[in-house]
Amino acid sequence: xxxxxxxxxxxxxxxxxxxxxxxxxxxxxxxxxxxxxxxxxxxxxxxxxxxxxxxxxxxxxxxxxxxxxxxxxxxxxxxxxxxxxxxxxxxxxxxxxxxxxxxxxxxxxxxxxxxxxxxxxxxxxxxxxxxxxxxxxxxxxxxxxxxxxxxxxxxxxxxxxxxxxxxxxxxxxxxxxxxxxxxxxxxxxxxxxxx
Numbered sequence: 001x002x003x004x005x006x007x008x009x010x011x012x013x014x015x016x017x018x019x020x021x022x023x024x025x026x027x028x029x030x031x032x033x034x035x036x037x038x039x040x041x042x043x044x045x046x047x048x049x050x051x052x053x054x055x056x057x058x059x060x061x062x063x064x065x066x067x068x069x070x071x072x073x074x075x076x077x078x079x080x081x082x083x084x085x086x087x088x089x090x091x092x093x094x095x096x097x098x099x100x101x102x103x104x105x106x107x108x109x110x111x112x113x114x115x116x117x118x119x120x121x122x123x124x125x126x127x128x129x130x131x132x133x134x135x136x137x138x139x140x141x142x143x144x145x146x147x148x149x150x151x152x153x154x155x156x157x158x159x160x161x162x163x164x165x166x167x168x169x170x171x172x173x174x175x176x177x178x179x180x181x182x183x184x185x186x187x188x189x190x191x192x193x194x195x
Contacts, residue, residue, distance in 0.1 A: 019069045023061075044071070078141040085139035086132060096131065103127045145169030 026045050052059045090097040103125055107113045113121045147169035150162045162168055
């Protein structure tokens with residue numbers, strides 16, 4: 001096992017301890033007689049415990065730890081990349097920043113958003129959504145392929161035949177760079193989003 005070999009202090013140690021503490025806290029909460037289910041779907045940690053309760057051999061405590069720690073690492077990295085791309089592009093395009101600020105200020109004045117803003121409230125701000133999507137179009141948070149499975153009968157892609165069931169994909173960053181002539185690399189929230 002790799003995890004017992006990782007350092008117990010510093011970055012890995014801190015994230016490992018934080019992960020273990022949060023898992024223990026959630027497990028304790030779920031066992032509490034006062035626990036009430038929240039609205040909507042259960043989060044992934046609750047689902048892990050449900051699966052483990054059904055069949056302890058299907059998902060070990062180490063499996064839960066590994067998946068939670070992976071989510072912390074992956075989530076923090078992509079969040080940092082996304083926020084950096086958004087802030088960078090807003091600073092490079094002050095008119096876009098001004099328009100976004102106006103939308104947020106207006107929504108706050110009308111009582112349409114709280115502090116901090118909720119996910120649902122943010123979804124109702126069309127220009128904010130355009131800013132986020134445009135920044136991620138220009139600078140994807142992942143370098144992973146956008147994989148798809150070839151359908152029944154196979155498919156021709158870029159002049160090559162791929163058999164059904166094959167997995168094909170394109171790197172999300174490469175897609176943006178290769179086709180920048182179609183969208184205009186310098187067009188940061190031009191016509192479609194600024195209208």
